[in-house]
Amino acid sequence: MIVEYNNFRFQVENPSSCPHCHNGIEPREIYNNADRGLIYSIFQCTFRECRKQFVVAYQITGQTSAEFKGFLDGTPIGPHWTDTIKNLKSKFIATYMQALL
Numbered sequence: 001m002i003v004e005y006n007n008f009r010f011q012v013e014n015p016s017s018c019p020h021c022h023n024g025i026e027p028r029e030i031y032n033n034a035d036r037g038l039i040y041s042i043f044q045c046t047f048r049e050c051r052k053q054f055v056v057a058y059q060i061t062g063q064t065s066a067e068f069k070g071f072l073d074g075t076p077i078g079p080h081w082t083d084t085i086k087n088l089k090s091k092f093i094a095t096y097m098q099a100l101l
């Protein structure tokens with residue numbers, strides 16, 4: 001993706017996964033804007049059951065370069081639960097994931 005800002009053009013790498021569903025995707029770029037050394041880009045997940053939008057921040061590191069800084073939203077990837085814990089069907093995992101937000 002190319003971002004134009006202050007007459008400079010920045011080449012940034014599109015994220016390769018979605019922060020909501022955590023699937024590997026080629027996200028659709030919707031919008032981007034730069035401010036005070038940061039580029040903010042809005043992408044849409046292309047995974048059919050997700051299609052959520054998310055914001056990615058890039059740190060401008062040079063006249064034409066910017067580095068992935070992080071997702072500004074999404075859901076954290078929780079620990080890998082063993083089947084024993086999953087099969088308990090308790091609210092433990094949901095409560096745990098809620099606590100991460």
Ligand SMILES: [Zn+2]
Nearest residue numbers: 018021045050
């Ligand atoms: Zn997604």
